[in-house]
Amino acid sequence: MGKSLKEVIEVFARLGITAFGGPAAHIAMMRQELVNRRRWMDDAEFLDLLGATNLIPGPNSTEMAIHLGKHRAGWKGLLMAGLLFIVPAVLITGVIAWLYKEYGSLPQIQPFIYGIKPAIIAVIIFAVLPLAKASVKNNLLGIIAVIAVVAAFLGLHEIIVLFGAGALYAALTYGNDRLMLLQPLLIAATLSETRIFLIFLKIGAILYGSGYVLFAFIETELVDTGFLTTQQLADAIAVGQFTPGPVFSSVTFIGYQLKGISGALAATTGVFLPSFIFVALISRIVPKIRTSKLFAAFLDAVNVASVAVIASVCWQMGRESIVSWQAAVIFIVSAILFWRFPRINSALIVVFGSVAGWLLYML
Numbered sequence: 001m002g003k004s005l006k007e008v009i010e011v012f013a014r015l016g017i018t019a020f021g022g023p024a025a026h027i028a029m030m031r032q033e034l035v036n037r038r039r040w041m042d043d044a045e046f047l048d049l050l051g052a053t054n055l056i057p058g059p060n061s062t063e064m065a066i067h068l069g070k071h072r073a074g075w076k077g078l079l080m081a082g083l084l085f086i087v088p089a090v091l092i093t094g095v096i097a098w099l100y101k102e103y104g105s106l107p108q109i110q111p112f113i114y115g116i117k118p119a120i121i122a123v124i125i126f127a128v129l130p131l132a133k134a135s136v137k138n139n140l141l142g143i144i145a146v147i148a149v150v151a152a153f154l155g156l157h158e159i160i161v162l163f164g165a166g167a168l169y170a171a172l173t174y175g176n177d178r179l180m181l182l183q184p185l186l187i188a189a190t191l192s193e194t195r196i197f198l199i200f201l202k203i204g205a206i207l208y209g210s211g212y213v214l215f216a217f218i219e220t221e222l223v224d225t226g227f228l229t230t231q232q233l234a235d236a237i238a239v240g241q242f243t244p245g246p247v248f249s250s251v252t253f254i255g256y257q258l259k260g261i262s263g264a265l266a267a268t269t270g271v272f273l274p275s276f277i278f279v280a281l282i283s284r285i286v287p288k289i290r291t292s293k294l295f296a297a298f299l300d301a302v303n304v305a306s307v308a309v310i311a312s313v314c315w316q317m318g319r320e321s322i323v324s325w326q327a328a329v330i331f332i333v334s335a336i337l338f339w340r341f342p343r344i345n346s347a348l349i350v351v352f353g354s355v356a357g358w359l360l361y362m363l
Helices: 003-018 023-037 043-054 060-103 110-135 139-153 158-174 195-206 211-223 230-242 247-282 286-291 293-321 325-340 346-361
Strands: none
Touching: 003 023, 003 060, 023 043, 023 060, 023 110, 023 293, 043 060, 043 110, 043 158, 043 286, 043 293, 060 230, 060 247, 110 139, 110 293, 110 325, 110 346, 139 158, 139 293, 158 293, 195 211, 195 247, 211 230, 211 247, 230 247, 286 293, 325 346
């Protein structure tokens, strides 16, 4: 086993059990670990992968992990990074799903979430600032960044913000060049799959946006059709929030409620499989995009818009999480730790937030 593959295994095995807080937080932790601490790449390369990730459907942080693994250790890195980021969350969620089905309730985890969320906000802020600096390469990109931030804060769908920024900058910069359109690739499945697998395969292949968009799809597909109760969906959302790794691992919980272990496996495989396929395809395209002035301009603006979307998510998380003096203290101390020790492992901040949250929650 090569050194690069060992590094991929080490990094993503740890992130798989410590990456709390949703896609924005996961991406911030990856940037802290791989750009700031390990120097696998610079912020410009990280932004290119982030921009490409945001252009394809599926769970963003999972696809970013897959991209980073491929960048560091080739196809083996692609598989190992994706699996190690996904599997711990799936296993934890599977155990919770079994307990839930046996006993009908979730464990008491509120004290730990109480402190993790404000700590995670500090992680995101200290990742966004350098990325913002790297993404704004000229005055026009700065103007588009402001427009993207305003659009994201007004609640415009992130895919409109991303593609709109890219198209606007490409048109203004290289409007006279011949335009080319990326044609989506359709993957035909020929295997015999269960209905659960097909439902989640469809969701994984077409979904843009956050985990909340995922739950809206599930409500349409399973709650409205009577296969899942509203309470089960609400509990699935809670499970996705307090387990590490991708929020999409909550589909393991849902699949288990539908059809036990086989349902959990079908749902999990279906929702994550498209991510591996899309990243494998687009990883070949990103280097070629940089050789085209038109597409390079498009990706530059997408990178700016990606930072704007993350900033919007961070603001929303702050409004929801920092609502007491205890949460404010955890956020301030976490920010000071990052400022004082810029190469600190973000997992330590998560642990600090969890313990501090539990202690202060009891006050």
